[in-house]
Every structure is written in structure tokens, then in C-alpha cells.
Amino acid sequence: MDDDKFTKEVSCLMRVKHKNVVRFLGYCADAQGKMLDYEGQKVIADERQRLLCFEYLPEGSLDNYINDASCQLKWRTCYKIIKEICEGLSYLHQQNIVHLDLKPANILLDHHMVPKITDFGISKCFDEKQTRAITKNLCGSMGYMAPESFDGVITFKSDIYSLGIIIIEMLTGQKRYDEIDNVSILFQEKG
Template identity: 60%
Template sequence: MADGGQDNELAALEKVLLDKSADPVDLPFSLLKAITGNFSEDNKIGRGGFGAVYKGVLPSGHTIAVKKLFEQFEILDKNFACEIACLVGVKHKNTVRFLGYCSETQHVMRLYEGRSVWADVRQRLLCFEYLPKGCLADYLSDASCRLQWTTCYQIIKGICEGIHYLHQQRIIHMDLNPQNVLLDNNMVPRIADFGLSRRLSGSQSRAITDHKLGTMDIWHQNS
């Protein structure tokens, strides 16, 4: 991880991670590849319909979550743009913190029909705070891990406050489910996965869609 440019990008990422008022930063693909161990299976903490989520470990020891969108997804650019548009400026204790993004197209050699050809590979990634308790679905489905009523109330209240905040920002999540509610160390809920979200214009009062694209997106903690 080494050159001066990457050191500067690491410093910017550390700053936004530690300073909750800081804005998300543009990050190079090489940096995200390095902190996730080249997106190794050992670092994978979740997978959904739009991409896989990896644990990224910074040299300081801090951990973030890196969501790598699938290259072959046909509406990749549209969903990527919509998700960033909704996430930028969203700051609430019950929404996941958006730290940065990467949008690069690389010209690489690939095998095609038995011969090597040059191809454009799109890399689209999003970075978030890492929430070690996993998603709400893990606790609803595991009978041995029943939550106390006070914790259940805290989670319900937090989700409602998060959604109310999003609606005040004219953002409709459109894929709210237990897989997309993450929990921090204190079991405070954070609404995540804005891939299907829509930010309404001033003249709109609702969002209408003809396609249901929401899928399971489960985040868990690796030991």
C-alpha cells in the first residue's frame, strides 16, 4: 500500500471514518483491492442481488465495509448513480454511514472464445462503516438468540426514526427488510442498502416502479 498518492487516499478515508461530519470521498480501485485482500473470500461478509460486501482493514486497524457491485449487472450504472445520489448528504444515527465510492473503468486482457482480447471492465464500489453485529434478520431467525423487549423496542423505534428522516429528505428506500437493517455494537439499527432507493423531486409525492428487484442482502461477521 505504498505510494504517496495512496497514503493521501488512506488519510482521507480515515478522516471520513472518524469524523461523522465529513463528506464521502472518491477512492481508487487499487486501494480498495488492497484493504480487502484482493476481495478475498475470507473477507466476504455478505452478498446480495447487486453485489458482494467485503471487510476492508486499514493499516490503522480500523475496519470498513466495501460493497463491490457485480460487473455483469445490466443496470449497474443506473443503480450506482441512484444509490450515491440518495446516500450523499444522508447523516442520521439510524442510517448506515456512507464513507466513499469508486468508479473506474479498466482496459484489461481477457480470454474470449479461446483468444485474448482487450476488454473494458467497470469497477463500481461503495464504502460504509463496518457494523459487527450483522443484520436484523440474523436475530429474527435464530431462536437461540432472542432479543429482550427493551432491545426490540429500541430497534423498532430506531428504524421508524430512520425512515422518518429519509422521508423528510424525500428519499423512498423501496427495499426495507430485516436483511437491510444492520446493528452496531449497542444494537442500534442502521438502515442500509440504498440500491433501489429514489429521491423524489419537489413535485413528486410518491415513487412508482414497474419492476420488483429487491433481493436478500445478508451481512454477517466473520470470526
């Protein structure tokens, strides 16, 4: 990641403060000179390392609760988690941030099962009046990407599509559930 991208990501994370978004604590950047081979010759080059530090969330990811039948969440807990993910995502969108990789593995839970959106590695910070971007790079995780993402179109709707997939998985207790007609049956079984 070049300096401009790193600076932009850190400044983007610094302005995000919401109970349903993982708290950014700080960063560390270091550069050290190293002797490296380059086109058959030894050259001195700077090797940069950058680390981002976030709050620790002990209950792990939402993904664990969807995949593990023994950890299946009760309806009230599911509702609370879904509502709070929506609040966190709404806040990000109000800050002109498109997450682009919203999935259960990127939603961490604290001791009280409060969900916090994390992993802003590929997120996009839009300018104030910007509502879309076009990219040549495919962004996101398969199964959670909106169809328009495959054409390189990035909008806030991309995250809403991912949120819908997460809600279906939470209600059915199954990953990548194909038969939408049966979602209500599985949801009723959840009680």
C-alpha cells in the same frame, strides 16, 4: 449500472446522515480496457468496476436475532430497535428516499444494538414534490413488499408496509407469521 444511475445513487447516499442509517464513507470507480469477443470478433472494451464503502457494524443483521431463538431480544431492546428504525425511515422519507427493500437482513446493529438501515441498491430518490413512481420492474423482497408494489406502484407507503412486517416478526419472534390474531399472545409471552 450506467454512469447516470451510479452518480445519482452516490449523490443520494452522500446527503444521508442519520444515526439510524448506515454511514456512507465513499466510493471507488475503475475502468480498464479488455480484449473481448463481440459477435465473433475481438474488440477492446472498457470494463468498469464500482465499489461503495460503508461503516462496519459488528453485531450483524436484525434477521439473525429474529431467526435464532437463543438470541431472542427482550421487550425493552425490541422497543428501542423498532423506535430507532422508525426514526431512520422517517429521516429517509424526509430526504425523499424510498428504500424499497426494507427487511431485517437490511437492518444492521452496532455494539450497542443501535439499528442502522442499509442496502440502498434499489432505493428510489424522488424529486422534491414527487410522491410516487410507476415501474415495470418488481422491486423488493418477497414477504416484505406492499401489495401495490406488484402493480409497479412505488410510494413511501411501500416502506411503511415493510416496517409493519418487521415489527410483527420482532414481536412474535417468527418469520412470515400469518395469524395476526395471535400476535398479541406471542408479544405478551416475550415479557
